[in-house]
Amino acid sequence: MPTMSETTRELTITRLFDAPRELVFRCWTEPDQLAKWFGPTGFVAPSVTANAVAGGAWRICIRDTDGVEHWASGVYVEVVAPERLVFSFRWDAEDERQELEDTLVTIAFADRDGKTEMTFHQSGFVSDPSRDGHVAGWRESFDDLAAHLGGERS
């Protein structure tokens, strides 16, 4: 059953990591660290650049087991060690017909007795402010619709 935030093209993931937030924050902002974990299972990250200051750029290449490479890049908007990180995120076009959009990633790192609660949020429509204004509205109108879709799926 999809939740409302999924039907509005927003994604929130919360994870608890058994490590202090200084360390988790470094894993997000230092190229050597990013290369160790960025990408799904089985992927490697052969190229990572990250200038983690507001206005700085980042760019990552991930490669799957078949050798196929995907590039993603963006710009840091807010870098507040070790508590908050905001950056834009977009995949490089791999096909000229593709219309790819910028998304915005906001990550909050909260200290939980020496562990780190990370709240990861990604939303679309960064490049189209006119749509941004509607995102909140979708939630309200779509309760019926989500219930309907859930009913059809089950």
Next chain:
Amino acid sequence: MAVDQLSSTFAALADPTRRAILARLASGEATVTELAAPFEMSLPAVSKHLKVLERAGLIARGRSAQWRPCRLVPAQLRDANEWLETYRQFWDESFDRLDEHLRELRQQEEDEDADDE
């Protein structure tokens, strides 16, 4: 799925009247007159919204020339969800790896501390 289809889905959704129409259709078929009733809007204006929704594949119109009832087509919204699921899977798997990497980093720190003693 094609990204431009997704764009037209989300563009169609980016309007409160059209979202209200979809919410109404979630409870069953309706004619244009029935759909127009709650809005202070002419039938042609409502028809225009229905055309946008139809082009985006969010609704379908019946064939009967006289009534042409509208109904919801959930497939496009499912595709919108799939778009998100792709990202969710990407990050979930990355965070599993981050979890593992953090464990290794902490283990290294402990080993170094032990060496210092």
